[in-house]
Amino acid sequence: MSEKYFLLENLKYDDKSFYSIYRGDCKSDTIRDEYDRFNRDILNVKSIVTQIIEFNIKYKRSLVQHWKFILETMMKHNDFSSDKNLFLDEDFIKEEYYKEHKASPPSSNKEKDFISRVIDQLKGFYELAYTEENEIDEIDVYRISDPNLNLSRALVSRCLLCPEKDKKKKSIKTQEIFKKFEDECLNKVMVKKMIYEIKDKGRYISCWRQILELMGHNLDFDIEKNLDVNIEYVKKNWKNNAIVSSQVRAKISIGQLENVFNMTYNNIKTQKRAPLREISVNTNVRANKNLKRVGSDVELPVRKRSNFASVNQSNSNEPRDDPIQNNKLIRFSQLLDKVYLVTSKKYEMGIEKLQISIDVKLKMIEEIKAILDFKKQEVLDLIISGMRN
Structure with missing residues (x-):
């Protein structure tokens, strides 16, 4: 599955590809997450993409520019939540739009401006995308350690620590911890990219699951709090619990999870001195x-x-x-x-x-x-x- 930038010249629809409204860096990782959600929820729907992919490139550039503005504007909305479906508040968007462009709304309904037409168009797309038959298929939910899952696809998919059937074999508390980790950490672009830089990520993610399960043994554990508050408990108790056969790998995995929590809760890309981050053999004596x-x-x-x-x-x-x-x-x-x-x-x-x-x-x-x-x-x-x- 390959990613295609939506503003490529002579772009044609390909059901083996998925489409993106951005290429390269974004203003922030939270905005990138929202763009990825738009890619996944809207541009992943064939009936929507095929409607607009044949537009001329100039019109598509204008569309993408306005889509980005609308997405970023709605992130400021009081009812915004990354857990909810994408939605539109037309008055709120227009107020921000006219303010930013130092412009006035059209004097009559007959003189509809471009932002109004884009909002109307998006309303139709959102309605189509979130109908029952067009909800994201189960195929777009992946185990993050799946060896067949590439980074491009992972960025626009929902990623799980382990299959749901395996999760149900765990205690209720462990299931809650896994779900919290998936919802809060595994939906972050930075975290997904970090995971795909780990060689043999499957072995380390298996260790992460055991570390997260160990957190549930903490008498002070509170599912309402950020998971990183339990990392000190893990550091003090991991040796007394059979996390993995390799204690070196266990120690490295704890450091990796600290990085994940910093990216998730503190918006820090990496720690300056992450404990036992994996190392290179290119050592100069x-x-x-x-x-x-x-x-x-x-x-x-x-x-x-x-x-x-x-x-x-x-x-x-x-x-x-x-x-x-x-x-x-x-x-x-x-x-x-x-x-x-x-x-x-x-x-x-x-x-x-x-x-x-x-x-x-x-x-x-x-x-x-x-x-x-x-x-x-x-x-x-x-x-x-x-x-x-």
Whole structure:
């Protein structure tokens, strides 16, 4: 299943593809989530897409621009909820539209403006999309660890921790925890993208399920609170519960879930020092010269660290960065992250085979990660410096 940008030239309908109203970055991840919901709920309906896909490209550009405005405007509505179907409040949308465009509504009903026509059209699409026979099919609900599910499809589908039949075998409390995790975490674009950067994600997600189940043992557990409040309980008790045969993997999985919770509840893309994030084998032994060892701990050299985000935000008097350069930097950073993650499994497997204690294995991973994090940032700093000069 491939994704097709809705504004491609000469686009033709293909029932083996799904369609998207955006390409690249959005203003925020919450807006991206809403765009993805529109893609899934509206543009995933054949009878809707086939109506509009043959419009000329100029008209489609205008449509997409207005659709995005309407979606973002409705996110400000008091009745908005990502758990509800998409809906329209015509007066609310027009009030925001005229305010933003510093315009006045038409003087008569005969002079309907474009935003009115788009709203009317969307009303028909929404009504068609949310009728019983056009609701999203079960085929669009996937197990997030399904090896046949690619990232593009996952982004516009509902993702589950495990099949519903397996979930029903668990206790009522565990079922509630799994559902809460699916509703609050697995519908986040950032979380889905993070999951698809994990090699052998199935093994780690299996561990996540056991960690989430362990949270239910907490006497202070409250389903109404965010799941991240239980992470400290997990850290204190995971060794006393058989989470997985590999304690190294269990420790890494706890760190991964901390990242997921930060993305979900704090809107943080990644932690600066995520505990035991998977590591790369591209280790330069000379990097040890940059580290000062204190006992068994590792200290990084004190230096000013920057990235493309912080450089953009600092010194507002400087000229704004070239967006082309920024895009190149983003792509390079993403490439570094992929290199960092793709080889991580090799390191973990190698360390697991060593005939040493679990504590020493964990310490080895932590120290190697500290070196690699520092060297990766050095490379980014060097690239940024070259772009600025």
